[in-house]
Amino acid sequence: MTDELGTSIGTPTPAELREQVDRVRDRAAQASGLLARAVLRAGQLTAERTPDPVLHKAGRAARAARVHRTPLLAAGAVLAVFVLVRRGRGRR
Secondary structure (H helix, E strand, O other): OEOOOOOEOOOOOHHHHHHHHHHHHHHHHHHHHHHHHHHHHHHHHHHHHOOHHHHHHHHHHHHHHHHOHHHHHHHHHHHHHHHHHHHHHHOO
């Protein structure tokens, strides 16, 4: 509950909690929209400023990663296990 000045004077009622939740959701939706626009603009700027040879090589690397997905995932898992084992042995 809040008094006329907006200070807390006790446990909020369910209606007040719903209002607070609605305000937070509205703010989150606004922030999400702003963030999405900022990310889109950053992506556009990056694409505009990246030289074509770099974009071409990045595209080739992405295609190769998609084609060889299983071996890359296996190599990543082996690397993760190696790092965890090495880290665990280092503490002894």
